[in-house]
Amino acid sequence: MTACADRPGYLPRFQPQNPAISGDDNGWVNCTAYSGAMAAAYDTCGGVNLTGEMVRSLSSEPRPSPGSPGLNLRQLDDALNRYGVDLEVRYRLPWADFARKINKGEGGVLQLETGPFLNTKFKSTAGAVNHAVFVPPGWGVMDPAADGRRNLYWEYDGTPYPQELLKRAAGRLILSTNRDGSKNRLDYGYVYAAFTRDRRSTWTWQHGPGKFVLWRANDATRECTAIKTQVTGGTKRHACTPPRLYRTPDGRTKLLVRMLAGAYKDKYVPAAYSEEVP
């Protein structure tokens, strides 16, 4: 359901990242922060009004790293947590699930590669680059680079984007670059996205025959520790919390859910086997 049940159709104010407009010297590398700022406003129905520059300053890299000045979704979630905004970060989520969540009223910060936009009216970047945009219900994508500069680029006006265009761009997200310059990309049909809160869905978890790791986690510090590898012949389906990101002691990130019932009650298990019940 929409974050603003009492204000149907509420949309945040569009925030361009362009330093000439935003006044943010680092604006051009802050697409994730600007998209996140709009997501935070949407999530709270305008209660949390941050600029992209402020979100950047709240992140673990307030000063952009010269070698890699952007932000990832975990960093965005961590930054917004400080203002009570808890995004649901999902990696490799099937496109159909992304579309379903947007259509039912959630907003999403979507990571993508802009190549598919370049030959369309929605072009907002000179080249094909990893980028982040805020997708509200209605698909009027709030691309922080879509400021209409020099009459060369798209200017945000709320026009819905074709879903197939977004799907192609999301699937081309560059995950990493190899030494020879070749790129590892996410696959067509999958997304990396961070959603605003959903106040209606419940979640369940079930694992088929096989192995998974049981985790202990702290929801205040967002740290987790592996307890043991569990071998199962298949579990029953039980209620769990929505997925959240946690950090392991060696700095890796895990997307986990906490079991609310069953044999693993209060243990944390991999979110990959959870299912949203709309």
Next chain:
Amino acid sequence: MTEPKDKPIVDPDGDDEEPKSGDQSPEDEPEENPE
């Protein structure tokens, strides 16, 4: 006699990469044909 060591817990689900957006500016000129 050697003492047995704890076996490390190997996560069968592996780790996900966490790409950044914004490493390149929207104003950067294209290097290649994207598609």
